[in-house]
Amino acid sequence: MAEGHTIHRLARDLQELIGPPLSVSSPQGKFTEARRFNRKRLRGTAALGKHLLLYFDPGIVHVHLGLLGKFVRIEPLSPPRLQVRMRLSTAEVAWDLLAPNNCEVWSEDDVENLRSRLGPDPLDPEADPEVVWQVLERFSGPIGAALLDQSVVAGVGNVYRAEVLLDAGVHPARSAFEVSREQFDVIWDSLRRRMAEGVEEGRIITVDTPEGFDRSSLSEAEARNVYKQPECRRCGSPVEVLTVGGRTAYACPKEQT
DNA sequence: AAGCGATGTTCAT
DNA sequence: TGAACCTCGCTTA
Structure with a gap:
């Protein structure tokens, strides 16, 4: 895992x-x-x-x-x-x-x-997001497939894909070249921050928690906003389950377009 | 006790 | 697009 x-x-x-x-x-x-x-x-x-x-x-x-x-x-x-x-x-x-x-x-x-x-690794301080952006502009396929393609971005897996696309409000099935620069910036910043947190916490926790909250007490099911969630933990909408890039994808139909 | 699915990748069809 | 590989914890009966 x-x-x-x-x-x-x-x-x-x-x-x-x-x-x-x-x-x-x-x-x-x-x-x-x-x-x-x-x-x-x-x-x-x-x-x-x-x-x-x-x-x-x-x-x-x-x-x-x-x-x-x-x-x-x-x-x-x-x-x-x-x-x-x-x-x-x-x-x-x-x-x-x-x-x-x-x-x-x-x-x-x-x-x-x-x-x-390998594409740039968000956990590599030297990683250049411009390289990723250039590839996305020419990528033929959905953004959800691009993020899992290790030659585009290295290290991203199915959980980060789902969570980061929610952060950016981008649906995983949306064509990669349709992603705006502003949306990409959110995707990249989110990857950097969330994956760095994942290194420190030793697991993927994407939900916001109150100051001083013991995040290690969260169960896997409680730790994510959309990945494998029945409802979006941000807005409560039923989460859409689909296949993108050969893997199961999860999206909030209200927040991701 | 059995069955299922999984945060991944490669190879064959 | 599907199967194979590698194993085990959680769900279902």
Whole structure:
């Protein structure tokens, strides 16, 4: 269940493994090159959209969590579950990678190739919204499909798509080139702010809450304005459910046109 | 106990 | 456009 915020948070959290030689294994066996990283040091981590890169000394491991994958922080001596694709551990802590789409050895060229295939990442401070805007003007298809296209914007997933389009008052099925500059600015600002919040909170919470409110107490169902909501949490209108860009989309028929 | 769906992507048709 | 891949928590019976 990973949109870009999850990966950026992981890139940060996994930095606790930087330093000592790591124990690297693949209890499940499917990451056949695990042995080659055993006793090697982690030099750094990086998040590019939904892609996670682990820089070892030497070597690069690329991880994509996909829909089901996750990293779990556990006690280093706890016996790994059978389906652990990769375990990274120090004397103090272990991280288990479960059910990823990808966990493989990459070259610098592979990383460069990925960079060339990804659009700007709202979580990258250097990201240039003008590049996205230019692409949208020529994009043939709905804005809802463009936002999920990783070559247009990197890191956006189905939840942020729904919430951000509500923020901008734009219906997901609207043609991308019909989105006004003002609407795009709201989309981009909203992506930046909400995804950054997602990194800090470790989850996607888009509803407004009172000052001092404990947001971690919100259930998943309570945390969003339109995504999977029966009614729009801003105005109460019944939420429209449709398919855009091959995924289920949610829209407020009153606020999104 | 069984079934369903999911914050993703790629490949085949 | 659909199936495959990767797994599990929540819903339904």
